[in-house]
Amino acid sequence: MTGEVGRRGPRPAGEDTRSAILAAAREEFATSGYAGASLRGIARRAGVDPRLVHHYFDGKAALFAEIIDLPLNPAAVVAGIVDGDPDELGARIVRTFLTVWDHDDNRPALLALIRTGVTGESNGVAQLREYLSSGVVGRIVRAHPHAATLSPKERTLRAGLIASQMMGLALARYVIEFPGVAGVPLESLVERIGPIIQGHLEN
């Protein structure tokens, strides 16, 4: 026992390292933004070997998700989306996104994320934008064989169009609770919005 106030028992050394990495990551994201931050830079700030960062966290997106208290690992969610028939990628994006949002355990943190995006100070919004565009949507777009052949500028447009639709869907279904979108079964929205997302990927 260390005798520190508030400690219920001895903390394993691993937890201290993990906390040190998280604290360093918070600093690194705030200073360099999401795009500029690197796992190597975070390790340097924390004074640990970069391999330790990889040991505790499943990449930069997962580390960021933990900092913003996201109750899920976006790398695992993205992997589940990109794995499968490219012709069904649009439907998988909508189904996975809505399944994650529909889950009571996830919704509060996701709502907090949207609120940060809408009302947060500009530094937070910039980090969020970079995280969503390069860490999540950009990776999904590159997973489609046609979208992967587009110019980077065109690919960024497609990612932005997909993000617009999905953010709007979350806003309408879970925040404003727009009649017609809040009340319908998840699969009705997959049926309606899936082909739209697919169109952004393959046309």
Place this chain on the structure above:
Amino acid sequence: MTGEVGRRGPRPAGEDTRSAILAAAREEFATSGYAGASLRGIARRAGVDPRLVHHYFDGKAALFAEIIDLPLNPAAVVAGIVDGDPDELGARIVRTFLTVWDHDDNRPALLALIRTGVTGESNGVAQLREYLSSGVVGRIVRAHPHAATLSPKERTLRAGLIASQMMGLALARYVIEFPGVAGVPLESLVERIGPIIQGHLEN
């Protein structure tokens, strides 16, 4: 001169009536919600003839817009959208919406509106939802000959899908400033999103 502090000169009687109607409308919307509020009820609350409400305000949506400090008359904007070739209705919705948002005079109030929708207390969100669904989007959807023949439930779904897309576009272009959506000319988005909105109206 009345001698009241802060008054620069005599206030015309019309301005007092107008203010009384606005104050009554605020109460009525807060008590009954947007859908439940009526111009007749607002007149009763203000102690004026209902014809006076019609004299000063261009309907319920315009009155609500003034209360939430919207710098434009939604009835006029909606009229400009619904007037014209139904086959181009989707493109007109996107073009008008983005033109209004792109204008520096409008954006602060519209951003405040989105923030209310995302973070406001539930009473404010309910009013906003009813205003948008029945006062704005619902009217546009009913203007399309095909959409006008759908069941009310199906029409509500279409209105919700259109609102999702447009709110997401505003969020991505003006709030989060998603690369690819924030940086492109307005007409590129009309070209991309217009057919999607048209699809919600006619399929």
